[in-house]
Amino acid sequence: MDMKNSNLATENFSSGKRNYFLDFKRAVNDNHYLCITRSDEQLDGSYKRSTIVVFEQDFHFLISAMSSLFHSAIYLNQDNFRVADLVHLKSSCANKGIKSWDVHLRPREKFIALGSSQMSDAELMALLIGSGRSGVSAVDLAENVLKAVGGRLDLLAAQDHKALSRFKGIGMAKSSAILAALELGRRMCAV
CATH class of the missing domain: 3.10.450.700 (Nuclear Transport Factor 2; Chain: A,)
Structure with a gap:
């Protein structure tokens, strides 16, 4: 052998x-x-x-991080852009909310301009969540939820309202939107 x-x-x-x-x-x-x-x-x-x-x-962490890093750097149109600059930009933007972000970094605008394939799972989930809470953007909130399930969408789909509502900023409305989208995906795969 x-x-x-x-x-x-x-x-x-x-x-x-x-x-x-x-x-x-x-x-x-x-x-x-x-x-x-x-x-x-x-x-x-x-x-x-x-x-x-x-x-x-x-793999999903590596791919998501690299994709997010390169797309963000590309759309900032800046020479000599460093990872530290991106981290600083993300943290300063998160405290002010998504509306303060550069238009090319906002999930909804990015979705329209580039399509869903160019977005991370957290950015897509942020579109469902709609808004974050004080000091935490919808993207950050989505990242927290995904981190809790190891980035695995199959484990996210196995969650219920109670499990999702344990995250501060996610209540019945936001957990319903997430679970409904996952159910639609499940039904599409069953066809």
Whole structure:
């Protein structure tokens, strides 16, 4: 029996003396993971490698974070934009509400301009929630709910009004909107 992890897909690219390898792998326990490796050529001709591994259960966090980061940075039209700038912008905007956000970052406007495929689960859920509470935007509220279910929509769909209402800012109306949307999705899949 072969005990090695197997590569399911691989991609690589180079920039000067720096090489990147993205490997999608299956572990011996049948779990999947992404292995991101950077290999830098040293002055003596050897290579120094650094690797990051992201496991299957965290893929949605990685994809959502990267998607949100890149889309936000693109629409800010700023050179030398840093992650710290995005974090500062998000925290300063959250305290003032979504209406104070740059128009390209607002969930409703982003949905209209880019479509649902370009939005995170939290942004889509924020459209259902409609509003947050003092100091917490609808997006932040949605992120809190999703974090509680590990980002898994199937676990969110298994929640009831009582479970969703434990989050400050979500009452019967907002939990009903979330559960109704999930039920519509379930019915669509059953057809």
